[in-house]
Each structure stands twice: as structure tokens, then as C-alpha cells.
Amino acid sequence: MRSGCASQPIWKFTLPAWAGVLPDGRSYNTCRSAGVCRDMCYARAGTFMIPSVLRAHQRNLQYVMDEPEAWKAQMIGELQHPRFRPGASRAHVRIHDSGDWLSEDYLVMWMDIMRTAPDVVFYNYSKEVELLERVARPDPPPNFLWRYSYGGTQDEAIQPHHNHVDVFPDEASLHAAGYTSQASSDLLAAYGPTTLGIPANNLPAQRRRQGQKTFRALQRAANAQAANRRYPRRGPAPGRPESR
Numbered sequence: 196m197r198s199g200c201a202s203q204p205i206w207k208f209t210l211p212a213w214a215g216v217l218p219d220g221r222s223y224n225t226c227r228s229a230g231v232c233r234d235m236c237y238a239r240a241g242t243f244m245i246p247s248v249l250r251a252h253q254r255n256l257q258y259v260m261d262e263p264e265a266w267k268a269q270m271i272g273e274l275q276h277p278r279f280r281p282g283a284s285r286a287h288v289r290i291h292d293s294g295d296w297l298s299e300d301y302l303v304m305w306m307d308i309m310r311t312a313p314d315v316v317f318y319n320y321s322k323e324v325e326l327l328e329r330v331a332r333p334d335p336p337p338n339f340l341w342r343y344s345y346g347g348t349q350d351e352a353i354q355p356h357h358n359h360v361d362v363f364p365d366e367a368s369l370h371a372a373g374y375t376s377q378a379s380s381d382l383l384a385a386y387g388p389t390t391l392g393i394p395a396n397n398l399p400a401q402r403r404r405q406g407q408k409t410f411r412a413l414q415r416a417a418n419a420q421a422a423n424r425r426y427p428r429r430g431p432a433p434g435r436p437e438s439r
């Protein structure tokens with residue numbers, strides 16, 4: 196795990212974003228429920244794509260995939276370090292700067308890890324709504340706080356009372372919609388209100404793709420388009436009385 200920020204240390208465990216190929220030739224997809232977000236993904240550009248950074252995230256993924264028990268033991272061991280004990284401020288671990296819950300087994304392993312470190316708060320943004328509601332919601336570790344993020348294939352399963360985040364074109368549109376901006380602290384993902392908003396990042400290509408819409412709106416439009424392709428609207432068949 197790495198600390199992302201000196202002034203407000205938040206420890207992070209990160210997987211590579213979305214799909215790729217490992218150095219040994221295996222292909223992966225760490226964001227199984229990504230939707231439109233993948234075309235505007237902050238983690239598929241910039242520093243995340245520096246070869247050494249991407250490789251480090253891929254090594255995390257390989258470790259989880261190939262030696263899950265060793266990985267889990269190492270995580271539990273790391274969390275015994277004094278920096279994770281109660282001090283002036285509580286330690287926080289953000290699970291996944293990029294990537295998402297790979298499988299039910301992986302989520303369960305993380306929940307086991309969380310239970311060994313009750314003084315640490317773990318938080319997470321996710322598009323795996325069905326998995327978290329089914330596996331985590333009934334009996335979550337008390338130190339696990341998660342938030343659903345729009346722009347995925349399971350958007351429709353996000354209920355109004357679920358903590359969620361949407362990506363807006365800018366701060367002004369976010370406030371106009373009655374959302375609270377996450378810009379001041381990422382810990383708002385854990386402690387913020389139900390409706391949290393993120394202003395679009397500064398990557399020009401991604402901003403162009405997003406335009407003036409939110410991820411939620413873009414996903415809705417994509418879903419409607421897909422439904423139209425699956426069930427195209429047809430007029431009355433030629434020759435039938437109603438076609439006259």
C-alpha cells in the first residue's frame with residue numbers, strides 16, 4: 196500500500212484500470228461493470244499510464260490473482276504497523292484508485308482483512324452494486340464505507356438512499372444539481388452526504404467526450420441506445436390493415 200498525499204495520508208491499494216494485458220500475456224478486466232466511464236477514465240491517461248506506475252498496479256493484480264492467500268497475509272501484516280494504529284488522526288485506506296471488485300472471493304478477502312484492523316477506515320468507490328449489496332450489505336465490517344459511482348452498467352440498481360457519486364462537467368453544474376463537491380477532500384467519499392459530485396478532470400480528450408453531461412446521463416443515453424438496437428421500433432408490417 197502507498198500513501199497518496201503527505202498532508203493527509205490516505206493509504207491506497209490500486210489495480211490497473213479496466214482492461215489490459217499482463218507481461219505474461221494474460222488479459223484482464225478489472226472493471227467488469229464499467230460503462231461509459233471507461234471512455235472518460237482518469238486512470239487510463241496521465242500518470243496512471245507511466246509504464247512504471249502501470250506495471251506496479253499490474254503487479255498488485257498478479258499478486259491477488261496468483262497468490263491470494265499470500266497477498267491477504269501480507270496485507271494483514273502491513274496493517275499491524277504502528278502507522279495504522281490510532282494516533283492524532285485515524286488511518287484511512289482507499290481500496291482502488293482505479294479498478295474495481297474483481298470477484299466475490301476478492302471482496303470477501305478484503306472484508307476479512309478489514310476485520311483484522313478495526314482502527315483503520317477502509318473506503319471505496321465502486322460500480323459493483325449487485326455484488327456489494329448481496330455480499331457486503333447484510334453484514335459489513337463496521338470500518339468499511341463504500342459509495343457507488345455512476346457511469347457503469349449497474350447504474351439502474353443504485354437506489355436514492357445509497358451513497359453515490361456522479362461526475363459533472365464542472366463545479367457550477369454540480370452545485371446547481373444540489374450535489375456536494377468532493378474536490379476539497381477525497382475522504383468525503385467515506386463521510387460525505389449521499390449525493391457527492393466530482394467535477395470532470397482536466398484531461399482534454401476526456402472532457403470533450405463528456406461534454407456538458409454527467410456520467411449518469413451519458414450512461415442512461417447509452418442504455419437507451421443499446422435497448423433501441425436490441426428491440427428496434429418497427430412500424431406496422433406492410434400489407435397489414437393498420438399499415439394503410
Ligand code: SF4
Nearest residue numbers: 212226232233236294
Ligand atoms: S470503473 Fe473507474 S477505473 Fe474502471 S474504467 Fe470506470 S472510471 Fe476507470
